[in-house]
Amino acid sequence: MEVAIVVVGAFIVLLTLYDMFNTTISLGGGGPLSARMNIGIWKRLPWGPGPLRGSAGGILSLCTILMWMALLWLGWTLIFLPVSDAVLRASSGEPADFAARIYFSGFTLFTLGLGDYRPDGALWQILTALCVATGFLSVTMSATYLVPMLSAAAHKRAVASMIDSMGDTPEEIVINGWRDGNLLSLGTRLASLSSPIAGTAASHLSYPILHTFGTAEAGRSMPVQIVKLSEALLLVEHGIAPEARPAALDLLSARRSLTEFFEHAGSGTRMAEEVPPTPDLERLGDAGLPTVALKDFENAMKRQRDMRRHALGMLRESGWSIKDALGR
Template sequence: MSVLSVLVGVLVVGIVLVDAALTTLSLAGGAGPVTRRVSQGVWWLTRRLAGRGPQRHRLLRWAGTSVLVGTFAAWVTGLWLGWFLVFSATPDGVLDQFGRPADGWSRFYFTGFSIFTLGVGDYTPGTTGAQLATTGAVLTGLFLITLGITYLMQVVSAVVDKRTIAGHIAALGADPVDIVRRGWADGEFSPMFTQHLTSLTPELVRLGERHLAFPVLHFFHADSCGKSASAAVTVLDGALLLLRGGVDPRHRPDVGAVEPLNRALHQLVRTLDGPFIMAADDPVAAPGLKELTRAGIPVTDEQAYAQAVEGCRTHRCRLQGWCVSDGWDEADLRLTLD
């Protein structure tokens, strides 16, 4: 029984450490198996509690923090339980200050102050194996706590970047037509507008890499559409669809600004597809051309535009899936800076 207790305890500790390493140190994408299940469970529960009302976004904004806390709590609980099983393997594994074998609660207490490196000293390891296990508990505890704090600070920075990108896009316009209309001036698209498009390209590439490095980033929900990356990127994609397929080819902005941004946006959505989102059955609705015509912007014919819309159907189904997974309905997709 003692050997089984040690094996199970070491296995639990190993699962926790591997999961923490996969989540915080791996850039291959996704999270560890424990973190993935905790994250999905907390997000599912939060969405159920939030319901479908207009106030749901105020509750959903706490989902990311809850996922972080739940993940760290799962790591600590697993580490604590694993080493407790190891220290419970032999009667004299942990001794009190009088040299007597510790009871179950005292072993649990000894395990806790060992992994948190408190070094209280009122209980001590009683065997050579327990002494080695204590050293291992201290090292793994120090590793996990340091890793968790460092990861937390990096996630906070990534969340700020994510909302900054949404704010940048929202500053360009409230919806796809509004973005295109605001970029049009004096019979052409202004140079400042193309500069904004160019500056968004590295931001979108960075956002995709951030999602791979910090999977928990997907669960940080903004309480307004203008701060939501999923909503903002979907609106930006609609604007790019108009610029690339709706505007008359003779009046389109510089291809050197539009095409790199479009490729970066597609790369971002492909990165999220699978590990973070599931493509919807129907794509997000494509913006129309009538409002561009009313704004005095030359447009292409409807058939050519319809072909352009159909050509990116799969991509826009992924965008719709991203918005849905982030708690946004298509009716919400109007960006404001409030």
């Protein structure tokens, strides 16, 4: 029984360290424990871009760190618990009771202890040193994980604001990019956005809960702005006459960065059952832009239905509606 309890404690410690390493320094999408916990909490938050969902990133980050600390504390307590003379009272040499072993494990894990309890024997001294090491490692990794993640969240909002400055709707983005009978200026803007968007997509691999750092402002919400930009790009790729489109390389770069974002930021998103409303091609024609035949454009949109349903699913999971992105 004593061996079984120690083995269980060691397993909990090793599993927690694995989860911590997989979440903080790998691109695996989060550890098995933290990923399941964060998904469960995220899906149970009140729907819509309210204050609670807007602060979900901070809540989940805190819950993740608290889970790691609690599991490490539990694991080390189980390791020191079953052997009667593993931990002794320093003043009298008497074996520590149950509550004292919990206290000893926690104090050793998060500090160097006060010296009122001590391990007895070489084996327990070595295990105490390992307990101290895991405590320092967990605190250090938690801190170094939070700081760049907060920076990535701020960068995500900045990119969203850049997209929002291009126009309030997909049609407006295209119309605003029409200069001197062409869309070259829009192509240049799309090319300049490709790198920041791709960087934000890569950040979702490093920080699996980055998508939970939301905002109550549509203009600074990355899902809203990404969907809006994707719809604008579809208008350019399939609605504008070929001779008036931006350079093919600019369009390809923008489309690939958006595809990466949908793959990384919306990898676990459930596809919406319906397709978003088709962009208003006639509005572009009324503004003087050369467009393809409406039937050809509608056929092209049918070929993009799965991608657009995925985008709508990601938008809804973030608490936003299609009207927030398309203006209708």
